[in-house]
Amino acid sequence: MRLRYAGTCRVCGASLEARSDAIYERATKTIRCLGCAAPESAGDDRAAEATHGPGPSPAETALPGRQDAERSVAVDAGTAGASARREHQRRRAKREERIRARHPKLGGLILALSDDPQSTTAWHTGALGEERLGRRLDELASPTLRVLHDRRIPGSRANIDHLAVTPTGVYVIDAKRYVDKRPSLRVEGGILRPRVERLLVGGRDQTKLVDGVLKQVDLIRSLVDDDLPVTGVLCFFEADWPRVGGSFTIRGVDVLWPKRLYPRLTAGGPHESRVAEVHARLAEALPPA
Structure with a gap:
């Protein structure tokens, strides 16, 4: 083989x-x-x-699980950032087609002198983050750390950036690239009012990112055994993290940077014998996007 x-x-x-x-x-x-x-x-x-x-x-x-373990050898792990990269290229091509159709003579000059809109460049930025994290996860991969990239969520246009199956459980990892912006936790209420936790990135409320990861975590929990831990992770690249501390947990989702994540994925744990079987099960349920 x-x-x-x-x-x-x-x-x-x-x-x-x-x-x-x-x-x-x-x-x-x-x-x-x-x-x-x-x-x-x-x-x-x-x-x-x-x-x-x-x-x-x-x-x-x-x-039990031996055939699944062997089958996992042939699992298509997917390509990190593939769907985001395709969407970026699709949007660029549509913009170029539209501009050249409206301005047959000056279309090339307009494209050369103008930038893509932010809604298009955001897909490029997202793809870069997923690709970088995916490469490092592939380098760390082993029989006890198996990864999947860019998995399609059935019945949805959304996708899961990365899944890591480890001896300590399954990690649902959402890669984010916010250059020089600091992720932080804001807690409101807690005594006389209900406690509310918000994720801020560069001072802006980005709690929707947490909501997205929690939906993915619920999906993965429905696909694995109840006793297997499933952890949501928001992994920020090139963010303005402080020299001391910085990482935190919000509503059960860990917010951190790559070097803080990797030791957790490579740590030993009680579920080592299940890694191959769970990896194969998730790959079958969630095809590459």
Whole structure:
């Protein structure tokens, strides 16, 4: 098989890069390099057939989630920022078509001297943030940290930027690029009035971003087992974070920056054996956008 993640040959200890060819041992969920595979794999296959006959062994059929774990190897993880990039290009093309149709002779000059409207550049900005975060998540990916990018929400035009399935649970990650603007938490009320939490970015109320992540979290919770934690994350790139502190939680959604996020995703936890199965389940339910 072609490896989706980097690994180590269990026989000789050689490092195997992602997308290199190797032998996957279903019984032990380990891999071997091609140089170590031939003699041992032939013996293993003959021994397995002599004991159990052809086909899957009882150990393979008895272990829950094994087929899902193998299927996850071939999962399409998606392309980070793909739908935002397509929308940006679509809007630019429509604007160019419109201007050239109205001004056949001067259309090229008008396009050269004018900028795209903010509603178009916002899609470019969003795509950059998703692409950058996606690249780093792919670098961190391993058998115990599996990621999905740009997943389509059924029945909606919206999408989920990134999903990370880890030993500590599933993280629903919304990437945001607000250059030199500071995210902050404003709390109103709490004693005589109901407590209200608001997300400010550069002094402007952006609580709608939290609402969007919470909807995505509810969707993911409906797709996984009840005992598996699902955490919403707003990850801000290039924001004006303070030197001390800065990250916070609002209505259960963690607001932070990439370097604060990565250690949480790579930490050990009690759900390591479920990572592959959950990853495959989410990939099947949420196709690439």
